[in-house]
Amino acid sequence: MHSMSEPVVFENVTKIFWGSKRVVRALDNASFKIPSKTVAGLLGPNGSGKTTSFKLVMGFLKPSSGKVSVFGVDPWVRGESVRRRIGYLPEKPVYPDVPVYRYLRYVAKVRNASEEDVSRIVRLVGLSGYVWMNTRGLSRGYLQRLGLAQALIGDPELLLLDEPTANLDPLSRREILELIKDLKKELGITIVIATHILPELQEVVDYLLYINRGRVVESGMLEELATRYYVDAYYYIEVEEPRKLASRLVVEDYVRGVEIRDKSLVVRINAAFKEELLRVLSLPEYSIGIRRVEMLTSELGELYEKLSGSSR
Amino acid sequence: MKSYREVAGRIVLQAEFLLSMKARAIYVLVVLVGIVYSLGTVYKAYPIVASFGIIGSMLLEVALIALAAAMFDEISDGTVQMYLAAGLSRLEYVVSWFLVAVVYPAAGITAAMLVPALVVDPATIAMPIVPYTIGGFTPSLLIIAIATCIQILNNVTVALALGLKYKSKGIAYLVLAFLAFLMPLVLSMIVSFLGALAGDYYRYYSLYLLMLPFNPLYSLTIFSSSSPIRLSLTTILSVPAVVALVFFLLALYITRRELEV
Ligand SMILES: Nc1ncnc2c1ncn2[C@@H]1O[C@H](COP(=O)(O)OP(=O)(O)OP(=O)(O)O)[C@@H](O)[C@H]1O
Ligand SMILES: [Mg+2]
Numbered sequence: 107m108h109s110m111s112e113p114v115v116f117e118n119v120t121k122i123f124w125g126s127k128r129v130v131r132a133l134d135n136a137s138f139k140i141p142s143k144t145v146a147g148l149l150g151p152n153g154s155g156k157t158t159s160f161k162l163v164m165g166f167l168k169p170s171s172g173k174v175s176v177f178g179v180d181p182w183v184r185g186e187s188v189r190r191r192i193g194y195l196p197e198k199p200v201y202p203d204v205p206v207y208r209y210l211r212y213v214a215k216v217r218n219a220s221e222e223d224v225s226r227i228v229r230l231v232g233l234s235g236y237v238w239m240n241t242r243g244l245s246r247g248y249l250q251r252l253g254l255a256q257a258l259i260g261d262p263e264l265l266l267l268d269e270p271t272a273n274l275d276p277l278s279r280r281e282i283l284e285l286i287k288d289l290k291k292e293l294g295i296t297i298v299i300a301t302h303i304l305p306e307l308q309e310v311v312d313y314l315l316y317i318n319r320g321r322v323v324e325s326g327m328l329e330e331l332a333t334r335y336y337v338d339a340y341y342y343i344e345v346e347e348p349r350k351l352a353s354r355l356v357v358e359d360y361v362r363g364v365e366i367r368d369k370s371l372v373v374r375i376n377a378a379f380k381e382e383l384l385r386v387l388s389l390p391e392y393s394i395g396i397r398r399v400e401m402l403t404s405e406l407g408e409l410y411e412k413l414s415g416s417s418r
Numbered sequence: 419m420k421s422y423r424e425v426a427g428r429i430v431l432q433a434e435f436l437l438s439m440k441a442r443a444i445y446v447l448v449v450l451v452g453i454v455y456s457l458g459t460v461y462k463a464y465p466i467v468a469s470f471g472i473i474g475s476m477l478l479e480v481a482l483i484a485l486a487a488a489m490f491d492e493i494s495d496g497t498v499q500m501y502l503a504a505g506l507s508r509l510e511y512v513v514s515w516f517l518v519a520v521v522y523p524a525a526g527i528t529a530a531m532l533v534p535a536l537v538v539d540p541a542t543i544a545m546p547i548v549p550y551t552i553g554g555f556t557p558s559l560l561i562i563a564i565a566t567c568i569q570i571l572n573n574v575t576v577a578l579a580l581g582l583k584y585k586s587k588g589i590a591y592l593v594l595a596f597l598a599f600l601m602p603l604v605l606s607m608i609v610s611f612l613g614a615l616a617g618d619y620y621r622y623y624s625l626y627l628l629m630l631p632f633n634p635l636y637s638l639t640i641f642s643s644s645s646p647i648r649l650s651l652t653t654i655l656s657v658p659a660v661v662a663l664v665f666f667l668l669a670l671y672i673t674r675r676e677l678e679v
Pocket of ligand 2: 156157158197268
C-alpha cells in the first residue's frame with residue numbers, strides 16, 4: 107500500500123481562510139509526499155503555509171479542496187486514530203494549566219502509554235527537575251522541552267516539529283538537535299521539521315520540501331536537490347589510507363576542501379560534480395581501500411537562497 | 419471496528435481532567451443551592467425556597483455558561499490542539515465539555531435537591547413545596563427538581579450549540595441571557611401590555627407558548643390549572659427535553675462537519 111512508504115500525502119490541497127477583511131490562500135493546490143523514515147525539512151518564508159500544512163496533517167483544519175491522507179486515511183474525518191500515531195510540537199503551544207506531571211500522565215493515558223514511558227521521556231528531554239511546576243510557569247526553553255516530551259509519549263511513527271529550536275539558548279539547541287539525531291536512528295520513525303534556522307537543520311535532514319505562498323516550489327532528497335542546484339555537498343569517505351586519497355583529491359578543481367580524520371575523509375565538493383568524485387574514487391589505486399562513501403549533508407543555506415530565488 | 423467503550427473511557431477521562439482544572443467552585447455552588455432548596459422545603463422555610471426557586475436556577479445557568487466559556491477559550495487560544503494531539507477526537511472533546519458543563523451539574527443539582535429531603539423525610543419530595551398555590555398549581559419538590567434539571571440541560575445546551583456554531587462565547591452568553599432572563603421578562607411585558615390595551619389580560623396568553631420549548635420552570639406556573647391554556651405535566655417537561663436533545667445533536671453535527679481548531 108502506498109501509505110506504507112509515504113505516511114503523508116497531499117494531493118492538490120488548497121486551504122483558504124475566509125477572513126472578514128481578507129481572503130488568504132494559505133495553501134494553493136499543493137501536492138507533495140513525505141517519504142517514510144526520512145527526516146524532512148519543511149522550508150519556506152514566513153506565512154508560506156508550513157504551520158497550516160501541519161494542522162491539515164493533524165486534522166485540525168478541513169482542506170478547502172484536494173485530499174490529505176496520513177497513514178492512508180483522511181485526518182479530518184478519522185483524526186483521532188491518526189493523531190495517536192503522531193507526535194506534534196506546535197509552533198505556539200498553549201498547555202492546560204496543570205503541573206507538568208499531571209499533563210504528561212494525561213497524555214500517556216489517552217495514548218495508552220505507561221507511566222514508565224513518561225518518566226523515561228521526561229529524563230530524555232531534560233525535564234526531570236520541573237515536573238512539579240505548573241506548565242504556565244515554565245520558561246520558554248522548558249516549554250519547548252515539554253512540547254517534545256508530550257510529542258514523544260506513546261512511540262509515535264511520525265513526528266511533526268514546528269520550529270523545534272525556536273526560543274532555545276545555544277546549549278539547549280544543541281541538546282534538542284542531538285535528540286532529533288538520536289530519534290532519527292530509531293526504527294521506522296519519520297520526522298518533519300518546519301524551520302527557518304538552516305545551518306542546524308543541515309545536520310539532520312535528508313529530504314527537503316520548499317513552499318512559498320502556499321505552493322510547493324521544490325521537493326526531493328537533499329542529495330538530489332544539491333546536485334540539481336549546484337550547491338556544495340559534504341561526502342564522508344571511509345578509507346584505509348586517507349592521506350593518499352586526500353592528496354589525489356585536492357588537485358581536482360571541483361573539490362573545495364578536504365578534511366582528514368582517522369581512517370576517513372570529509373570532502374566538500376560542488377554537488378554537481380558528484381559523478382566526477384565517484385569516478386576518481388573508483389580508480390583502481392583508491393577503490394581498494396574504500397569501505398564506505400556517503401553524503402553527509404549539503405549547504406542548506408545556499409540551497410535555500412537558490413530556491414527562494416527561483417520562486418520569485 | 420471502533421470500540422465504543424474506549425470512546426466513552428476517553429470522554430470520561432477528559433471530563434475528569436477538565437473538572438480537576440476548572441469546575442470546583444461552580445460544583446460547590448451547584449450542591450449548595452440544591453441543599454438549601456431541599457432543606458428549605460423539608461423545614462418549611464418557604465421564603466427561602468421561593469427565592470431560590472427561579473433565581474437560584476438562573477444564577478446556576480449563568481455560572482455554567484461561564485464555565486462552558488472556558489471551552490471557547492481553549493478553542494481560541496489553542497489548548498484544544500494539545501488535547502486533540504494527545505489522541506482525542508473533536509467529538510470526544512466537545513462531548514466531554516457537555517458532561518462537565520451540562521450533564522454533571524444538572525444531575526448534581528437534581529441529586530442535591532432530592533437526597534437531603536429523602537434522608538430527612540422521604541414523604542416531603544412528593545408534597546407541594548409551598549402551601550399556597552401558584553395559579554392553583556402546586557408542584558412537588560420532585561417535579562421542581564426534574565424541571566430544574568431539564569431547564570439547565572436545555573438552556574445550557576442550546577447556548578453551547580449556538581456558541582459552537584459561531585465559535586463565540588459571546589453568542590453563548592447572549593443566548594443564555596435570552597432564554598433565562600430576557601424571554602420570560604419580555605414576553606410577560608408584551609402579554610400584559612397587549613392585554614391591557616385589549617382590556618383582556620388573557621387575550622394574548624398564547625404568546626407564552628414560545629417559552630414552552632425552553633423554560634419548564636416558568637411553564638409549570640404559566641400553564642397551570644387556572645390559566646386559559648392548560649398543558650399536561652408531560653408536555654411541559656418533555657418538550658424542552660426533546661429540544662435539548664435536538665440541540666445536542668446539532669452541536670455534534672457542527673463539531674463533526676465544521677469545527678476547526
Ligand atoms: N486561522 C487563520 N485565519 C486566517 N488566516 C490564517 C490562519 N492561519 C494562518 N493564516 C494565514 O495563512 C498563511 C499561512 O500561514 P502559516 O501559519 O501556515 O505560515 P507559516 O509558513 O507557518 O509561517 P511562519 O514561518 O511565520 O510560521 C498566512 O498568511 C497566515 O496569515
Ligand atoms: Mg508557522
